[in-house]
Amino acid sequence: MDQIDRKLLMLLQENARMPLKAIAAQVFLSAPAVSARIEKLEAQGLIVGYHAEIDHRRIGYPITAYISLELPAQQKPTFYPFIASCPQVIECNCVTGVYSMLIKAAFPDTEELDDFIGELSRFGNTSTQIVFSTPVPHRNVCLQTETEKQPS
Numbered sequence: 518m519d520q521i522d523r524k525l526l527m528l529l530q531e532n533a534r535m536p537l538k539a540i541a542a543q544v545f546l547s548a549p550a551v552s553a554r555i556e557k558l559e560a561q562g563l564i565v566g567y568h569a570e571i572d573h574r575r576i577g578y579p580i581t582a583y584i585s586l587e588l589p590a591q592q593k594p595t596f597y598p599f600i601a602s603c604p605q606v607i608e609c610n611c612v613t614g615v616y617s618m619l620i621k622a623a624f625p626d627t628e629e630l631d632d633f634i635g636e637l638s639r640f641g642n643t644s645t646q647i648v649f650s651t652p653v654p655h656r657n658v659c660l661q662t663e664t665e666k667q668p669s
Contacts, residue, residue, distance in 0.1 A: 518563070522545065525554055526563065531659035533567040570655065576625035578605075581648040582630055585616030587641040595639050605633060616644060640668040 524544050528535060539622045544551065549590040573581060588596055600609050600620065608621040617633075624630040630645070637643050 518558075520618075522554060522558060525551065525558065527657065527660050529555070529564065530660075557656050573623045577625050578626060580620055580624040580630055581607075581660075582624065583646045583648070584620040584622065584634065584637065585644040586618040586620060586637055587643070588617045589616060589641060590617075599640075603633070605629070616642075 521544050525540065528540050528543060537551050540546045540550045546554075566645055583621070596618075598606045600606055600618075603622070605622045605624055606620055607623055611617060612619045615643070620632065622630075627647075630647075634645060638655065
C-alpha cells in the first residue's frame with residue numbers, strides 16, 4: 518500500500534459516495550486509475566464495505582448500551598449464532614478480561630434492554646453500561662505516516 522492508496526482510503530472513509538472524478542482530482546490520477554486502485558483495495562480486503570452512518574436516536578433507538586458478558590469458552594458455539602441473530606446488536610467483540618464479550622446494542626427503551634439482558638443471562642454474568650453522551654463519535658482510522666503529518 519503506497520501513499521496514494523492511503524489517501525484513497527482516507528477519502529473513502531470521509532465520504533464513500535465521493536465521485537471518482539473528485540477523488541481522482543485529489544490524488545492526481547485519472548478516474549479509471551482510481552477505480553482500478555479501489556477495486557484492488559477491495560480485492561485485498563482493505564475495503565470491506567460501504568456504510569451509511571445513522572443517528573440511532575432519530576430512528577427511535579435512543580438507548581445505546583455496552584454489555585459485558587462473562588462467557589465460558591464451551592458456550593461460544595451456541596452464543597455466536599445467537600448474538601449474530603439479534604437485530605439490536607450493533608457490534609460484538611471477544612475481549613480480554615473477566616468479561617470475554619463486549620456487546621454494543623441499541624434499544625427503543627430500557628424495557629427492551631432489560632429483556633435482552635435477561636436473554637443474555639443464560640450464557641453467563643453480565644455488566645451493563647448505558648451511554649449518556651458520546652464526546653468522541655465514530656471516527657476514521659488515521660492512515661497518514663509520521664512524515665506525511667509533518668508540516669512542510
